[in-house]
Amino acid sequence: MRTVIRWIMHNGGLRSYERRRSPRNLSLAEREEIAVGIARDESGAVIGRRLGRACSTITREISRNGGRQRYRASVADQRALDQARRPKQPKLARCERLRREVEGRLQQRWSPEQISARLVLDFPDDAAMRISHEAIYQSLFVGSRRALRRDLSKCLRTRRVHRRPRGRRQGGPLKDMAPIAQRPTEVNDRKTPGHWEGDLIIGKGGRSAVATLVERTTRFTMLVRLPYGRTAGSLHAALTTALPSLPDGWVRSLTWDQGKEMADHAQITADTGVPIYFCRPSCPWQRGTNENTNGLLRQYLPKGTDLSPITQRELDQIAVELNSRPRRVLQWMTPLEVFNRTSAMTT
Template sequence: MYKHLSREERYQIHSLLKAKQTLSEIARLLGRSRSTISRELGRGRGQRGYRAEQACAKASERAQRSRNARRVDPKLWADVDFYLGIQWSPEQIAGKVAVSHESVYLHVYANKAAGGDLHTHLRSQKPRRKRHLCGHDRRGQIPNRRPISERPSHIEDRKQVGHWEGDTVIGAAHKQAIVTLVERKSGFAVLAKVNNKSADLVGRAIEAKLKTLNSRVKTLTVDNGKEFADHQAIDQALGIQTYFADPYCSWQRGSNENFNGLLRQYIPKKRRMETVTDEELTMIENRLNHRPRKRLGFKTPHEVFHASLNRVAPRT
């Protein structure tokens, strides 16, 4: 049975670190596993390194949070389980339910230890290093493309609703695709499935989805894929301007990149797109649009987008 580190052991760790002992040697001397020592250093280390007094204080705080978590109303845990089931993060849940995100994590880990599956709903992925150096597009230029350098600078600030980003997400067979359109300020998204990535089909899907939003569409920013070659027809149909990001600069369409990562929680890369029904796509769209976002003050994309409907600024 696991036994928590004692105050004396934390002072021993501090002294052994000052004596330049390795993690393995510290673990051997204390009769603990190397992973226990490594975890303690990660939790207890401060700006000035690992100090016993500070590590003890942090351990006391964690224990108090754990006790508080056990005192939470069972009905709240039922709410937590529901939101975990629809892929909300612990931080998003804490913005909705009167419980800290640390307590949600403790709840998930306790459930996992008991054989539960709540942990499978957490979004986990390897951190991606942002690329801020752009390469050269060897696919050939799209005729009459309008580069992102010509896009008004105020769009970058995300202060105005109506500026969208577009992309396509493919499945296992690389045939059918999902067109993803994300509004930059709110993160509100609309989705459409197409049988292939031809410019004609993708263009018509974009027109159909955005035309219903009327004045809430001012600009569209896409990558240099040939599926966006009909940009002039899109501009004419919607009365907007389409801009193209620099080649291999996905960070210039950060809203789309982030949304596509969320979409992959529901539609992993190994799944064939023909198995995704229109009903399922609508369900995914609704779930993601009603999931609170930390950057929105835990409001949902749906709330932020629709709050703007009565105060839409002129096209700029």
């Protein structure tokens, strides 16, 4: 131990590390843009699109920092930095009165969820007497955050002394979806143009995405920027803009996987008139044309790339270059050539 102390003193003490802000968090520059947007009376959705952030991120940032009338970028940024400092002392360790209430109710065999909800009713005007059930569990089970006596865990119904890990809860299947088995048989022979396959290319962190649409007969590819990130509403807006832009008769069906981004599939069909069919779970080969095309697109949009700054014009340029590359499956013609030739024959 003395050797370690002498080495630390010889080297000037412990090294101080510069705090680094995660790219997932808002920066000071982004908060200044939010302040400018508030001054212009812009909505949270408009500000979010300009920054490449979700609308909910903007609205929560504004509401937690005084609302539109009191929002200040520098104050909000400093508050975020202060709240991000670790380690933090648990609330139950800071507030003795709250700790006594929680311990007393645990001894009465109340569950943490019951305690959390009941404190709101018993102390409606006291903000200090608020705590989530998760914070109570952490104070019982997590050593670094323990603020309650360990023996109180025996008062829980399960009498566990450790939390049991649980898998992430997945949502159920999409409502009223048409399975791929109901798709017209003409789709399989690839002789009739106008049947498309679609999917998303996911960017860094899983937040940004680009919709890819591939026509089965010609392999013609369209790339569509999702305006509001990887959400059902964003995909709805993108498809209802892209599909009607194609020539008449060139959109007969669309095949997709069962991702939650297609939660608005019924409304998309109502707005565009295009029936949507869904592959079976974990069967990507049922839309193999799109899967192969996404592999080619990774040459332009590598994995780990943040796709939010990419504009629709840049995506159009990528699509033009991809559609101008000859394909073996098309006897070394390009998708654009086959698309134009097929369009001329059908008009």
